[in-house]
Amino acid sequence: MKDKIEVLLVDDEAIVGNRLKPALTKIGCNVEVFEDPKEALKRIDEKEFDIIVTDIMMEDVNGIQLLEHVHRESEWTKVIMITGFATEALAREAMAKGAFDIIAKPFRPSDLREVIAKAAEALGFEKKTVA
Amino acid sequence: MSVNIITISTDRYSKGKEIAEMVAQKLGYECVSREVILSAANEFGVPETKLLQTIMDTPTILNMFSRDRQRYMAYIKAVVADYMLRHEIVYHGLVGHPIVRGVSHVLKTRIIANMEDRIRLEMERENISEEKAGKIITALDEQQKKWGKAVYGIDVTNPIYYDLIINVGHIGADDTEDAVETIISTAGHKKFQPNTYSINCMKNIALSCRVRAVLIDKDPRIEVKSDKGSVYIYTKTLKRKSQKQGLAFKEEIMKIDGVEHVEVYSDRETFLNFAQGQ
Structure with a gap:
């Protein structure tokens, strides 16, 4: 098992990546941030990430499409959806399509860290890897 | 926290209670109905009979918005929401599902039965004519609608408020097993898995109900x-x-x-x- 958790974060609002990258790096994740979901898809095709954190409402490629793409490429990767437009229907759609979790914005970086820790544990990372 | 909830609301004589108990037993969940009324009575120091009347009697124009009625309902909602937050349950009754509207990990189920079957059961139970039994069942259905309208502002029999509706009359009179299996397999679908968003919704609802119960006086x-x-x-x-x-x-x-x-x-x-x- 690797020492570091490979995380890809995609959100078309730069502030989200800027805020979350240091919070996740601090707990032992290697984080790659993308504002353009199409660029994120290219990177996903090149590399298998452990965890992908994606916004849902994005132009060109939305988070649900990204989730479907990831699961076509890899059964390993856990996908965490973040959205400012959470509804019962959207949560159900994301979970039905295999999302690991869905978090409504705004949230604290510690909220995401908790979910990342759960996803890492589900992947078999030791608890000390995410601390 | 990962808590699964199934709510089951029913018409009279549609085997809802029996089905709810079987689902709970198979899943290892607690089957909850009037027990929460007792909890609410104990917690808020109100006679149980008063709370029971609040959920059973049709509100009249005079008492629909009475302070007592609103107070008792606020206590019941607070206890039901708190219970749903902390326990894996099958909730059987009318109070539960409108409280958790919008919570994605709650499977909201309604069990219905054919009118003729329900009338036949009422005739057998009360030894009355078909006409009288029909009137009683119609009145009970109307009472349920009025109650939902008064307490939640919705028609609780409207299918749009449910994820799954089962007509037991369509799957065989004695075949409650089919209904139980349908509910369990639906509840097991990924879309009903608890997630951070849905659990936060549940926590928010429980806190709002609690605050309202404290301030209702x-x-x-x-x-x-x-x-x-x-x-x-x-x-x-x-x-x-x-x-x-x-x-x-x-x-x-x-x-x-x-x-x-x-x-x-x-x-x-x-x-x-x-x-x-x-």
């Missing part, structure tokens, strides 16, 4: 929304009162477990625009 028309410990309140009681009283009001709310921040609005439109959460 002060204002029976009080409206409450919560979002991760922030509580938003609409009440007219503070409109003409002093700032000092306003602060005392906020301090009282801050004492409630889980409340981190309070905002009080005396204008409903502002409340609706700014209040977050559930």
Whole structure:
């Protein structure tokens, strides 16, 4: 098992990546941030990430499409959806399509860290890897 | 926290209770119905019979918005929401599912039966004519609709409020097993898995119901929304009162477990625009 958790974060609002990258790096994740979901898809095709954190409402490629793409490429990767437009229907759609979790914005970086820790544990990372 | 909930609401004579108990037993969940009324009675120091009347009697124009009725209903909702937050349950009854509207990990089920079967069962049970039995069943259905309208402002028999509707009359008179299996397999679908968003919705609902129950004596028309410990309140009681009283009001709310921040609005439109959460 690797020492570091490979995380890809995609959100078309730069502030989200800027805020979350240091919070996740601090707990032992290697984080790659993308504002353009199409660029994120290219990177996903090149590399298998452990965890992908994606916004849902994005132009060109939305988070649900990204989730479907990831699961076509890899059964390993856990996908965490973040959205400012959470509804019962959207949560159900994301979970039905295999999302690991869905978090409504705004949230604290510690909220995401908790979910990342759960996803890492589900992947078999030791608890000390995410601390 | 990962808590699964199934709510089952039923018509009279549709085997709902039996099905709810079987689902709970197979899943290892608790089957909850009137037990919560007893909990609410104990917790809020109200006679159980008064609470039972609140959920069973059809509200009349005179008592629909009576202070007692609203108070008792607020207590019941607070206990039901709290129970749903903390336990894996199959809730059988009418009170549960409208409270958790919008919570994605709750499977909201309704069991119905053919009218002719229900009338036949009423005839057998009460030894009465078909005409009389028909009138009784129709009156009971009407009572259920009126109750839902008065308490939640919705027609609780409307299919749009449910994820799954099963007509037991269509799957064989004795075949409750099919209904049980259908509910269990539906509840097991990924879309009903608890997630951070849905659990937060449940927590918000439970806190809002709790705050409303505590404040209902002060204002029976009080409206409450919560979002991760922030509580938003609409009440007219503070409109003409002093700032000092306003602060005392906020301090009282801050004492409630889980409340981190309070905002009080005396204008409903502002409340609706700014209040977050559930």
